[in-house]
Amino acid sequence: MKAIDVYSRIPSRLLILAFAGSLLCSCASVQREAAPSQSDRPERGKALVIFYRERHFVGGGVSYKVFDNGGRIGGLPNGAYFVYQATPGAHKFTASTESTAEHVLSLEAGKTYYIRGEVHMGVMVGRPELVIADSKEAVGAIKDLHRVKMKP
Secondary structure (H helix, E strand, O other): OOHHHHHHHHHHHHHHHHHHHHHHHOOEEEEOOOOOOOOOOOOOOOOOEEEEEEOOOOOOOOOOOOOOOEEEEEOOOOOOOEEEEOOOOOEEEEOOOOOEEEEEEEEOOOOEEHHHHHEOOOOOOOEEEEEEOOOHHHHHHOOOOEEEEEEO
């Protein structure tokens, strides 16, 4: 009788361990970075793109990488943001889990752009979404987030 009780608890324990492991591994490609003392500005001849993701319970354990024209530029865990200095011109920004979200932007030198990352319900994993954000909304949201950068 005791053996049955022990084995009946194994599946729930495995689920808890798997969930905890996914939370720990989801942020493995980024690390926290100190926010600058002055606000970020585009470098000379570049555009500044700030990707951010507000902290939400739903999809909170899902993290995803962000790409520019196929090259990895950052990661968006729950409650974080990162900055990206980009050359002017057309850029296809993508993020993917079980599905892929993309946004094509034509960037101008000297301008700052804000892209809000979101996570929506998916079949197995949350689906990412990239949304062009209003600067006033974005600046207000970013002040409560932690800054991250890609691990070397």
